[in-house]
Structure formats: structure tokens, C-alpha cells
Amino acid sequence: MSLAKFAVAAVAISMPLAALGAGTHGGGHGHSAKSGEPGKASDASRSITVEMYDNYYEPEKIEVKPGETVRFVVQNKGQLVHEFNIGTPDMHEAHQKEMMMMVEHGAIQGGKLNHDMMEMDMGHGKSMKHDDPNSVLLEPGESQEIIWTFSEKGNIEFACNVPGHYQAGMYGEVNFN
Numbered sequence: 001m002s003l004a005k006f007a008v009a010a011v012a013i014s015m016p017l018a019a020l021g022a023g024t025h026g027g028g029h030g031h032s033a034k035s036g037e038p039g040k041a042s043d044a045s046r047s048i049t050v051e052m053y054d055n056y057y058e059p060e061k062i063e064v065k066p067g068e069t070v071r072f073v074v075q076n077k078g079q080l081v082h083e084f085n086i087g088t089p090d091m092h093e094a095h096q097k098e099m100m101m102m103v104e105h106g107a108i109q110g111g112k113l114n115h116d117m118m119e120m121d122m123g124h125g126k127s128m129k130h131d132d133p134n135s136v137l138l139e140p141g142e143s144q145e146i147i148w149t150f151s152e153k154g155n156i157e158f159a160c161n162v163p164g165h166y167q168a169g170m171y172g173e174v175n176f177n
């Protein structure tokens with residue numbers, strides 16, 4: 001499902017969550033800045049292994065060329081569920097509200113994911129399925145790949161939007177050069 005649809009569902013189901021975004025960025029609709037798009041394996045110029053711990057990444061920053069396609073091998077070496085998500089700060093902020101809802105509904109439980117809950121129909125065909133192409137959400141010990149073609153430039157971070165993790169410093173810089 002798209003982020004936009006999910007956001008509507010989140011507001012409808014749990015109004016108090018809307019308050020979380022207040023006081024940060026005024027124009028939360030500014031999703032025009034994109035972080036890139038899903039890439040093809042055949043276009044990937046290299047692989048970067050990203051290890052996730054509680055609550056930080058190794059490496060903490062990556063360098064990419066404008067428009068470069070990179071294959072990320074993401075490994076969760078921590079004790080908690082973690083996310084690797086490539087996006088702008090606004091995208092991360094929006095996604096943190098969705099992840100908060102996943103915790104409130106028991107879809108994320110510390111070190112475990114409840115896949116039945118993530119699949120559950122929340123009404124109107126919406127679910128808490130975590131299937132955005134710019135992101136993986138992993139239990140401890142899991143690993144998964146993302147092939148991503150970066151945009152030409154932009155204010156892009158990789159981040160974990162599990163509630164509290166971004167605030168604890170679980171994000172990293174993407175530098176274009």
C-alpha cells in the first residue's frame with residue numbers, strides 16, 4: 001500500500017498520533033523531494049553491507065554518486081527489530097507515525113514482528129504490511145537486500161523508524177559526491 005493511504009488510515013484509526021507530528025515541520029505534505037527509486041540488480045555498481053545494532057548503524061554514513069545504483073545487504077545484528085529506510089527527513093518523520101501504530105497494535109514487539117498482525121485487514125483494504133520498496137524491517141538475525149537507485153542529489157538519510165530509535169541516533173547520512 002502507498003504511504004498516503006496508510007497515513008489516512010492512521011489518522012482515522014488513531015487521532016492522537018496526529019499530534020506527534022505537530023511542532024516539527026509545518027508542511028508535512030512536501031514529499032516532492034524523493035530519495036530515488038528501486039533499482040535493477042544489473043545496474044548496481046557495488047554492494048554495501050549495512051549492519052544494524054541497538055540503536056545504530058555500521059557504517060554511519062555512506063557516499064554515493066548522483067544517480068548511482070547500489071545493492072545494500074542489510075543485516076540485523078541487534079536484539080531488537082530494526083529498519084533500514086532510505087528517505088528524506090520528512091519521509092522518515094511520516095513513517096515514524098506508521099511505525100508507532102505498528103507498535104500500538106502489536107505488529108512490532110521488541111525483538112519480534114507479528115506477521116499475522118501486519119497482514120490483518122484494518123478496513124478498506126489497508127493493512128500494516130511493511131512493503132515499501134525503500135525499506136526493510138528485520139528481526140534480530142535476519143538479513144535482506146535492497147537495490148536502490150539514488151536521485152541526483154538531496155537531503156537523504158538512512159534511518160530506523162521503529163519508535164524511539166531515530167531519536168536515539170539510529171540514522172546515517174547519504175553524501176553525494
Ligand SMILES: [Cu+2]
Pocket residue numbers: 055081082083160161162165170
Ligand atoms: Cu532500530
